[in-house]
Amino acid sequence: MNIKDEIAAMGKKSVAAAYELAEMSTKKKNSILEAMANGIEEQKAAIRAANEKDLVAGREAGLNSALLDRLELTDKRMDGMINGLRNVVALQDPVGDEISSWIRPNGLNIRKIRVPIGVIAIIFESRPNVAAEAAALCFKTANALILRGGKEAIHSNRAVVEAMQSGGEAKGLPANSIQLVQTTDRSAVKELVQLSECIDLVIPRGGEGLIKAVTEMAHVPVIKHYKGVCHTYIDESADVDMALDIAINAKCQRPGVCNAMETLLVHSKIADAILPRLKERLDSKDVEIRGDSRTRSILPGIKTATEEDWHAEYLDMILAIRVVGSVEEAVAHINKYGSHHSDAIVANDESSQKFFTRGVDSATVYVNASTRFTDGGEFGLGAEIGISTDKLHARGPM
Amino acid sequence: MNIKDEIAAMGKKSVAAAYELAEMSTKKKNSILEAMANGIEEQKAAIRAANEKDLVAGREAGLNSALLDRLELTDKRMDGMINGLRNVVALQDPVGDEISSWIRPNGLNIRKIRVPIGVIAIIFESRPNVAAEAAALCFKTANALILRGGKEAIHSNRAVVEAMQSGGEAKGLPANSIQLVQTTDRSAVKELVQLSECIDLVIPRGGEGLIKAVTEMAHVPVIKHYKGVCHTYIDESADVDMALDIAINAKCQRPGVCNAMETLLVHSKIADAILPRLKERLDSKDVEIRGDSRTRSILPGIKTATEEDWHAEYLDMILAIRVVGSVEEAVAHINKYGSHHSDAIVANDESSQKFFTRGVDSATVYVNASTRFTDGGEFGLGAEIGISTDKLHARGPM
Numbered sequence: 001m002n003i004k005d006e007i008a009a010m011g012k013k014s015v016a017a018a019y020e021l022a023e024m025s026t027k028k029k030n031s032i033l034e035a036m037a038n039g040i041e042e043q044k045a046a047i048r049a050a051n052e053k054d055l056v057a058g059r060e061a062g063l064n065s066a067l068l069d070r071l072e073l074t075d076k077r078m079d080g081m082i083n084g085l086r087n088v089v090a091l092q093d094p095v096g097d098e099i100s101s102w103i104r105p106n107g108l109n110i111r112k113i114r115v116p117i118g119v120i121a122i123i124f125e126s127r128p129n130v131a132a133e134a135a136a137l138c139f140k141t142a143n144a145l146i147l148r149g150g151k152e153a154i155h156s157n158r159a160v161v162e163a164m165q166s167g168g169e170a171k172g173l174p175a176n177s178i179q180l181v182q183t184t185d186r187s188a189v190k191e192l193v194q195l196s197e198c199i200d201l202v203i204p205r206g207g208e209g210l211i212k213a214v215t216e217m218a219h220v221p222v223i224k225h226y227k228g229v230c231h232t233y234i235d236e237s238a239d240v241d242m243a244l245d246i247a248i249n250a251k252c253q254r255p256g257v258c259n260a261m262e263t264l265l266v267h268s269k270i271a272d273a274i275l276p277r278l279k280e281r282l283d284s285k286d287v288e289i290r291g292d293s294r295t296r297s298i299l300p301g302i303k304t305a306t307e308e309d310w311h312a313e314y315l316d317m318i319l320a321i322r323v324v325g326s327v328e329e330a331v332a333h334i335n336k337y338g339s340h341h342s343d344a345i346v347a348n349d350e351s352s353q354k355f356f357t358r359g360v361d362s363a364t365v366y367v368n369a370s371t372r373f374t375d376g377g378e379f380g381l382g383a384e385i386g387i388s389t390d391k392l393h394a395r396g397p398m
Numbered sequence: 399m400n401i402k403d404e405i406a407a408m409g410k411k412s413v414a415a416a417y418e419l420a421e422m423s424t425k426k427k428n429s430i431l432e433a434m435a436n437g438i439e440e441q442k443a444a445i446r447a448a449n450e451k452d453l454v455a456g457r458e459a460g461l462n463s464a465l466l467d468r469l470e471l472t473d474k475r476m477d478g479m480i481n482g483l484r485n486v487v488a489l490q491d492p493v494g495d496e497i498s499s500w501i502r503p504n505g506l507n508i509r510k511i512r513v514p515i516g517v518i519a520i521i522f523e524s525r526p527n528v529a530a531e532a533a534a535l536c537f538k539t540a541n542a543l544i545l546r547g548g549k550e551a552i553h554s555n556r557a558v559v560e561a562m563q564s565g566g567e568a569k570g571l572p573a574n575s576i577q578l579v580q581t582t583d584r585s586a587v588k589e590l591v592q593l594s595e596c597i598d599l600v601i602p603r604g605g606e607g608l609i610k611a612v613t614e615m616a617h618v619p620v621i622k623h624y625k626g627v628c629h630t631y632i633d634e635s636a637d638v639d640m641a642l643d644i645a646i647n648a649k650c651q652r653p654g655v656c657n658a659m660e661t662l663l664v665h666s667k668i669a670d671a672i673l674p675r676l677k678e679r680l681d682s683k684d685v686e687i688r689g690d691s692r693t694r695s696i697l698p699g700i701k702t703a704t705e706e707d708w709h710a711e712y713l714d715m716i717l718a719i720r721v722v723g724s725v726e727e728a729v730a731h732i733n734k735y736g737s738h739h740s741d742a743i744v745a746n747d748e749s750s751q752k753f754f755t756r757g758v759d760s761a762t763v764y765v766n767a768s769t770r771f772t773d774g775g776e777f778g779l780g781a782e783i784g785i786s787t788d789k790l791h792a793r794g795p796m
Contacts, residue, residue: 019733023756096756104778108771117789118759196613200789215594219614221790335417358421358494361516373506380502391515391598392619392791 003183007191010146011198013176014119018144020174022116026093029140032171036139037085039167040132040160044078050159051128058152070126071153073160081132081160084383088136091382095142116142118200121192122385123148123214125206128156134203135164135178137385144177146199148192150206151184158182193218203386223398225363225389227313228258228341230371233330233356235347236267240274242368243346247278249370250344252285256315258387259342259374263310263320265330268294271323275299287317294323310337327352331359338362340389342371363389363396401581405589408544409596411574412517416542418572420514424491427538430569434537435483437565438530438558442476448557449526456550468524469551471558479530479558482781486534489780493540514540516598519590520783521546521612523604526554532601533562533576535783542575544597546590548604549582556580591616601784621796623761623787625711626656626739628769631728631754633745634665638672640766641744645676647768648742650683654713656785657740657772661708661718663728666692669721673697685715692721708735725750729757736760738787740769761787761794 001009021029040047051073058068097114104110120143124130131147138145149157161180165173181188193202196219204214208226215222232250234243250261266274275298282289289295290305299321309320310333324330327345334343344366345356357365364374376384376397388394399407419427438445449471456466497510518541522528529545536543547555559578563571579586591600594617602612606624613620630648632641648659664672673696680687687693688703707718708731722728725743732741742764743754755763762772774782774795786792 019757019759022759102778104776108767108776110777113755115759115789216617221619221788223790357511359417361417361420361513369506378502378506379508380500390619391513392621 003185003188004191006183007181007188007195008198010176010179010181011119011195014144014146014179015198017174017176018116018118018142021139021142021144021177022095024142026095028172029093029142030089032168032173033085033089033136033139035171036135036164036168036173037082039163039165040078040082040085042167043159043163047073047078047156047159047163050155053155054128054153061152063152067126067152071128071156073128073156077129081129084129084133085136085164088140088383091140093140119144119146119198121146121148121199121202121220123189123192123202123204123206123210125150125210126153128153128160130205131157131160131180132164133383134385135161137383139168139173139177144179146179146181146192148181148189154184189214190217193220193222196220205386221393223386223388223390223394225258225339225341225387227339228260229262229311229313229337229339230259230341231263231265231330231334231338231343232261232371233265233324233327233334233343233345233347234267234270234274235327235330235345235349235352235356236269237349237352238267238270238274238346239348240270240277243274244278244281246344246346246368246370248281248285250372251282251287251319252317253370253372255317257372258313259371260315261319261344261371262312262314263322263333263337265322265324265333266295267327267330268323268325271295271298275321282319285317287319290318290320292322295321298323313339327355328359331356335359335361341387342366342374344369344371363387401583401586402589404581405579405586405593406596408574408577408579409517409593412542412544412577413596415572415574416514416516416540419537419540419542419575420493422540424493426570427491427540428487430566430571431483431487431534431537433569434533434562434566434571435480437561437563438476438480438483440565441557441561445471445476445554445557445561448553451553452526452551459550461550465524465550469526469554471526471554475527479527482527482531483534483562486538486781489538491538517542517544517596519544519546519597519600519618521587521590521600521602521604521608523548523608524551526551526558528603529555529558529578530562531781532783533559535781537566537571537575542577544577544579544590546579546587552582587612588615591618591620594618603784619791621784621786621788621792623656623737623739623785625737626658627660627709627711627735627737628657628739629661629663629728629732629736629741630659630769631663631722631725631732631741631743631745632665632668632672633725633728633743633747633750633754634667635747635750636665636668636672636744637746638668638675641672642676642679644742644744644766644768646679646683648770649680649685649717650715651768651770653715655770656711657769658713659717659742659769660710660712661720661731661735663720663722663731664693665725665728666721666723669693669696673719680717683715685717687717687719689719690721693719696721711737725753726757729754733757733759739785740764740772742767742769761785 099112101111122134204211289302305320340362342364495512499509520532602609688701703718738760740762741760
């Protein structure tokens, strides 16, 4: 079979599975989720061996250490997959929920009900644990899943999916509820994202290059975020100590992730009071500062921030700083250079808070809190399949 | 300027307008909507003259009478545009609505707020009144709008948009809130739907060909429905008189629209009682019947329904009829051949109703009512910008 036909056949099987899932009771889904978790537990050794195969091949192919790290299924990650599946058992089942209902003057009784999306395709890069996370959430919400992982993780992905399937099938998991694209040929991605008769949603998880390519090729809806250029704006009305704590947390707690701060904006009336104290704390953490001319006049000796810096997602211990004259200017900067992901204001003045939260066009907008909170777990959602900066359907952690 | 640059420039202007709109109070928006309605009222003569130009050109170009009819801005349609704008004044403003809120154990207070989508592009065919309907709803919800109408309606569209703009600007309508693509070159559509930096959503309104083309070219989200192959299933537990009334309404009230019934499914245990009576009523309305072998054995002399008929959107006085053995078989038929638009069951048995509503994968599923009710006005939504069969964001009349 050629790749086009192979993907089309997978799509048809997924549609059939999705209709079976739509009718399944919450109780049955939960017992299958438990069985999927047990499946991984029982096949730990086999998954470990498959993962070792990928790691050896990866080292031979000269993958860098960050990639090899993401590829590795340590005991902790294996337990993370198992617990992830079990945690989803406890989450409420949204299928069948009544969102709203009303009766029309003519007697028509209208009910708006939550239903499964149908067939979801998830395209991910090197982390094989994504397969288990995605399977848990898609299955609980009665969606059939097609997974397409990175070539470098193919043995690990096969082993993880097989463990979940064989575990789940014993308790009645419909065949083809969770399918993995077996070919590692790149053209499979194109076939997948253009299969609009069968696939209802694509979620790409990986670098900006992958996500852009998927979005441009797709004939089906895509939920995504490209990158996180997150800002903290310190208003003239800010509590200085709070502002310093938030800025340090947002930049330093974990700089390599999408919700870390990349640019700090400071109101000119508070810049003299705050920037020297901030620099001291950033220096102690070895953070490189790049500033505009006003910032450099307050903090002599730092590097110059160029136009490129305002667009940059460093994912590193580097911070761009700009002094602004007003909250309006801060909002304009964020809407121009930001990525619509997560942005924060530190302010006590209510009108500044209101202007900022209404004006900043981002998925998550914070008042007196760190952008690092953007996370399904932190938001109390129970689990997360990704963070969306889209404006349709899902926005923010989902 | 070439078309690519022209569209890109429009996109940038729309983004700026969208940020202005996001900050605007409901009161101000309502006074602008009134002014837009007044603008059309005052420029009726100019709009009429522009429309006459299009009609003359259309007749010269040999447009068929259905197209010419849709193109014509009669007094009634002109009043419809004016009233449409005024009706939207009375609708609730969703911007800023709190959808839900909760406090996390760590004290984080999370609020989910409705915000504008941003910039919406609407691509439509011959009906120039779509421009006013779309402008009213997009403006009330603080979205900037780019309209791209059919070549045959260009003078009418220009006049309608100009009237709304000049009316609205007197009351503070931000420039570029409502823009019309001036070129009639076809390549403008491609540029528009690929302008992902500026445009957040595309809504195509027109024939299946237009919608498919837009969906395949687009790099931005598209909300749409391709067609309406709507079903009515008469269960063995149905009230026969009610079933007949619903079937006649669904087929005959207005056969040329997307929510009209195209295929009737009848349970075998009730087929003998219902089909002869149904045929009598359909005959009196000159409806052509095409049936499967069971239907033809009950109604001798009717045409044979082929595989093509089950897929057909007749939009005409033609009805396909199939006898099925169970509600399960009815659901399987609908999910296989339907368009996920509107489908109805007529039944008194609750378990049949429940199986049908849970199993049928359509935007609107009816129990003991006609599919003809799928409409924003009928649902009490106040206005409608289209009907979506998508599963993300909006589904059904919106």
